[in-house]
Amino acid sequence: MVNVGKRSGRPRAGEERLSREAILTAALRIVDDEGIDALTMRRLASTLQVNPMSLYHHLPNKAAVLAGLAELVFAGLELPDPGDAVPWDEQLKQAARAYRNGLRQHPNLALQVLSDTSAVSDVVVVTMEPFYRALDRAGLSPRQIFEAANTLIDFIHGFSLGEASVRAQTFELAPDLLTRVRALPADKAPTLTRIVDGLGVEGLAYDFDGGFESGLSTLTAGIAETARRR
Amino acid sequence: MVNVGKRSGRPRAGEERLSREAILTAALRIVDDEGIDALTMRRLASTLQVNPMSLYHHLPNKAAVLAGLAELVFAGLELPDPGDAVPWDEQLKQAARAYRNGLRQHPNLALQVLSDTSAVSDVVVVTMEPFYRALDRAGLSPRQIFEAANTLIDFIHGFSLGEASVRAQTFELAPDLLTRVRALPADKAPTLTRIVDGLGVEGLAYDFDGGFESGLSTLTAGIAETARRR
DNA sequence: CTCCTAATCCATACGCTGTACGATTATGTA
């Protein structure tokens, strides 16, 4: 049994207690389990049984840890491409679903991930191929492909942000919304009042899966129309 | 000349230096000018020439300050409703543009605003009427109206998040993206490579206004299709 | 085998943060 516990100084080869990867993995676990605020350098070091300052040998600062986490989430993304076996719109939807599912794996990181420009840029390069292929098959021009892909991504990002923010509050949200709407002056927002009131609590108990699918259908229909007009 | 400067204890009537509103206004200025990280309770107190602890008489904690800022941004939103003078899709687009413009006023707050559930809930109640009216005119069912509105909002949120994150980096982003794409293995993402490469730097120099309009057109086309199928 | 260098980790310390607690003073009401 080799003493690997308390010795300080440079560890023997293959016995490094730290590595960028190990740090990020531990950080991801903390964030997933206890939220982004629970992630501090000291906490991270303590779960790794290491002095806080040791982390800085592998990562320059805390921002780099967060950026690394975003990178890690994207690296875990896999957008299976059914290829030409299905119609282009179904191909597009499958890629979109996979992307959303990837983002859902780590809801506590959603904000960090979605607002990290370089991470988003990464995803474009690494995982967008199925989107582009499907849109190409739809018969769009290059510029239209580019814009349609961006629109679809923006929708998924907005949707995921909402989903991550709300998390498990679905059941509280609907009655709350209803209450607020009913509290409005009668003529302040007549249409909104009529529609929302008409849907009722159960109509509003928002089904995220259904909402996502609805958005996808609207977008693919719009894209098809663009292709038709070309 | 009344001594209002250095005395401690309760101020004389009409001489209160603080109020929730005054605090939030000062906070908004700091965030707009110097970014969200510059907003600390001490900094906020010092610009108000007040002891940091005095703030806590008007707001329970810093989170409440941030929530108040989100509320303030939404309160500043005005979605002018052209009513039936224009076609429903144009009505919808105008409301969407106004919403996006409102969010753009305070880019440093975008993240806070978009991830604050209660703030988003507020906006639904307060400002969504034009969306609902336009969608109602399009001939959708109540459930379809609800879902279409949510889809549109998600798109705007995602778009605004990207816009706020990127800010003035537009010109750096395009070449960077191009470089990354060109660095990919030849057969890793053929379609993406062909499309992006074909657009070139100037084709990619993303025009946010154009991108937003493109997204709006796609969405309204999709919504029109939904109405037609009903 | 010896010496040097660089890798890895640690101990200490600094300035900053949000805010709990209690004291101080003016106000409005009884």
Add this chain to the structure above:
DNA sequence: TACATAATCGTACAGCGTATGGATTAGGAG
């Protein structure tokens, strides 16, 4: 006049990210 309450301030504390510098040791060069 007595008193509860409102508004502000002074002090203090625990926790944060991280700069600095030193300790220990593995691995490579001679």
